[in-house]
Structure formats: C-alpha cells, structure tokens
Amino acid sequence: MNDLSGLPSRAIWSDAEPLECVTVVPEGPNTATFTFRAPSGALFDYLPGQFLTLELPVPGGPLYRTYTISSSPSRPRSISITTKAQLDSIGTRWMLDNLVPGSQLRALGPSGVFSHLAHPAEKYLFISAGSGITPMMAMTTYMFDLGVEPDVVFVNCARRPSEIIFRERLEHMASRVPGISLRWVVEGPDRYRPWTGFQGMFNQLMLGLMASDYLEREVFCCGPEPFMQAVREALQGLGYDMDRYHQESFQAPAATDADVPEIDDVVPDEEALAEIVFAASDRTTRCAETETILAATRAAGLNIPSGCTFGVCGTCKVRKLAGEVHMVHNGGISEDDIAEGYILACCSHPIGSVTVDI
Known part of the structure; x- marks a missing residue:
C-alpha cells in the first residue's frame, strides 16, 4: 500500500487570493471556457452549480460580472467559467478579447444556492x-x-x-x-x-x-x-x-435562499370561477379557471372546430376580444397570431372574465 502521509496538505482557496488564467478554450461562436488556478496551489471547494463574481479591469474602471462555475469541485485543482458574449456584452467581450494564460483577476465567491x-x-x-x-x-x-x-x-x-x-x-x-x-x-x-x-x-x-x-x-x-x-x-x-x-x-x-425571487406566474385556480362571453352568439357561461375554453364552449352548447386538443394542429384557433387566458401550446399558433389576439381554445384557460369571437 502506498503511504501518502508524507504529502503536503493544501490550503483551500479563498477570494483573498487572485485567480490566474491557465487556459482559454473556444466552445463556439463568441463562447469560451476560461480555466483558472490559484497561484499558491490552493484547492477549490464549492458546490456544483455555484457562481463566481469576477472583477474585470475594463476601461473606465473595474466591472463586476457574475458567472456560473462550469467545472466540478470533484476536480479541485482548477476552476472554470464558460461564458458567451451577447451583442451588448461588455465584461464577457473584454474577457474574450483580452484574457490570456498568465492573466490574473480578482474574484469573489464562490456563492449561490443552485445545486x-x-x-x-x-x-x-x-x-x-x-x-x-x-x-x-x-x-x-x-x-x-x-x-x-x-x-x-x-x-x-x-x-x-x-x-x-x-x-x-x-x-x-x-x-x-x-x-x-x-x-x-x-x-x-x-x-x-x-x-x-x-x-x-x-x-x-x-x-x-x-x-x-x-x-x-x-x-x-x-x-x-x-x-x-x-x-x-x-x-x-x-x-x-x-x-x-x-x-x-x-x-x-x-447568492442566498433569501435572494431567490418568488415565482409569480399566472396559474389557473381550480377553486376560482371564470366567465366566458361569446360575443358572436350573445351568450355567457361560467366555469372553473382550470377548464379550457374549448371544453367550456362545448358545455355551453356551442362548437369550435378542433383536432389534436394538444395545441399542435391549430384547428381550434379563435380570436380573444377581451380578458386574459393562460395558454400553454405546443407550436400550433404563431407569435404573430398571438399578437393579433388569437388563442388556441384547446389549451387556453380563462382567467377572470374573457370575451371570445364565437
């Protein structure tokens, strides 16, 4: 058996020490992975999914940008971030144009709760x-x-x-x-x-x-x-x-659980009642928000042509004249149609009072 007791122990990196870039690997258009090491040889300890905040010496003063760590703490001798520059990127654009092996940067972290x-x-x-x-x-x-x-x-x-x-x-x-x-x-x-x-x-x-x-x-x-x-x-x-x-x-x-934004999506409530006004037929019906426009229309004795009932074929497309619906489709309607007020009745749920051209 090998005796490892004589090997020197290594410290854990902290953000009091800068990071030294060791490799830059292109990953795609305007995208690269930057790998860093600790000049002291310290190891990196973090949770997979956490992020670093880099201090970038761009013209006009330091710029702080946050990047998720793309490497794993199971490989602790280096740490990597992978980033893609958008059209309006400043920090990432500077990194792609200027960061080379041997460059040193200040960094804060690791931080984050997404793991x-x-x-x-x-x-x-x-x-x-x-x-x-x-x-x-x-x-x-x-x-x-x-x-x-x-x-x-x-x-x-x-x-x-x-x-x-x-x-x-x-x-x-x-x-x-x-x-x-x-x-x-x-x-x-x-x-x-x-x-x-x-x-x-x-x-x-x-x-x-x-x-x-x-x-x-x-x-x-x-x-x-x-x-x-x-x-x-x-x-x-x-x-x-x-x-x-x-x-x-x-x-x-x-960075912390308290920083995680609350998700405030509009979701149909099975205990809430909605009202659907059929403008062309001069009729009104009430139903649960979890019922689809298509099902409520049929229950009211009216008809909407339909096919797949999964939001794919687009057969049940109708115009919404007023109100709000929660629609989750699978490609059966275009963004232009949605902008013009159309919905797919098979996968649209009424929220409050809704008027449709039926």
Whole structure:
C-alpha cells in the first residue's frame, strides 16, 4: 500500500487570493471556457452549480460580472467559467478579447444556492438553454466523477447544433455512464449537416418524449427568463409539483435562499370561477379557471372546430376580444397570431372574465 502521509496538505482557496488564467478554450461562436488556478496551489471547494463574481479591469474602471462555475469541485485543482458574449456584452467581450494564460483577476465567491446537492433526489431532470447549460454541466460532471450510476435526463436547447456548448464532453460522459440521458433541442440545423434530434421550441410534447417519468424527477432549469417561463408553464400544465422545481437565471443568480425571487406566474385556480362571453352568439357561461375554453364552449352548447386538443394542429384557433387566458401550446399558433389576439381554445384557460369571437 502506498503511504501518502508524507504529502503536503493544501490550503483551500479563498477570494483573498487572485485567480490566474491557465487556459482559454473556444466552445463556439463568441463562447469560451476560461480555466483558472490559484497561484499558491490552493484547492477549490464549492458546490456544483455555484457562481463566481469576477472583477474585470475594463476601461473606465473595474466591472463586476457574475458567472456560473462550469467545472466540478470533484476536480479541485482548477476552476472554470464558460461564458458567451451577447451583442451588448461588455465584461464577457473584454474577457474574450483580452484574457490570456498568465492573466490574473480578482474574484469573489464562490456563492449561490443552485445545486442538486441542496435537493437530494433519486432522479433529476436538467433543462437549460444556451449558456444556461453551465451549472448543469458542473452538476453532471460531479455525478459522473462519483463513480456510481446517476439517473439524470439532460435537456439543452440551442439555436443550432454547432452552438450546443459541451456537446462532445457530455456525450463522452453519457457513453461511459448509462444513467446520463442527453436530449438536444435546436431551432434549426446547420447548413449541409443533417439533424435527427428534436427541432423547434421546447414544449410539453417534447418533455413527455424526453422523460416520460418527469413527475418523479427533481427539475433544475437555467436560461433566459422567457425560456424558463415556458418550461414552468409546460410543467404546471402537466400537473408537476412545482415545489420540486428550481431555477437560476444566468443573468442574476441568487447568492442566498433569501435572494431567490418568488415565482409569480399566472396559474389557473381550480377553486376560482371564470366567465366566458361569446360575443358572436350573445351568450355567457361560467366555469372553473382550470377548464379550457374549448371544453367550456362545448358545455355551453356551442362548437369550435378542433383536432389534436394538444395545441399542435391549430384547428381550434379563435380570436380573444377581451380578458386574459393562460395558454400553454405546443407550436400550433404563431407569435404573430398571438399578437393579433388569437388563442388556441384547446389549451387556453380563462382567467377572470374573457370575451371570445364565437
């Protein structure tokens, strides 16, 4: 047996010490992974999913920007952040243009409460979009490094296949551990390269195909707010226990539990009554908010043509003249139609008083 007692112990890094950049790896268009070490050789200790706040010496004074750690604490000799520059980026743009091996930066943290270790479960469902993949990468790498088979369905949405960050690394882990199931969703394929995976916008039908046992899974979501709202609405519409849903915005991650914003979505209340006014028929009916416009219309003796009843085909499209509905569709209506006041009756729930052109 080897005797390791003579090896020197290493201190744990704290933000009193700067970080030294050791590698810069391009991950895609305007996207790179920056890996740092502690000049003293100290090790990094944090929770997978936490973030760092970097002090960036941009012209005009230091700029503080927060980035999720994309590496795992199971590999403690270095720490990495992966970031993508948007059109209006200042800090990330500076990093891509100026940060090179040997550069040193001040950093604060690690901080944050978005980690699967804070919510132990037998099964997980990770859903992300764009660079929101970074905390999911950290948590999945941590599970992989434990050496036991996890049970995680990993969903990432991107504009096109070439913009899926960490695709090769994740596919390598999934090829070694059967318990990591990858699901990619792209808005469109790359030119001259066929795509056989999911295509379009994430929706309820995709969710059922990706993880049929989603009701049994702890869900973690990260991405732009409109994307996370769509995920929440899909889960709520399927009866998911939202107490088991956790999210992190890559623009404003929460440092403590008290910083986690309260989710204030409009959700139909089964105990609340709604009123539907049928303008063309000069009739009115009352129903529970959890009943669809289509079902309430039929119960009132009126008819709306319908097909799939899942928000896919668009057959039940009607114009909403007044009021508010909660609609979770699966691609059967365009954003232009929605802007003009149209809804899909099969997947729209009345909130309060609603007037429709029926």
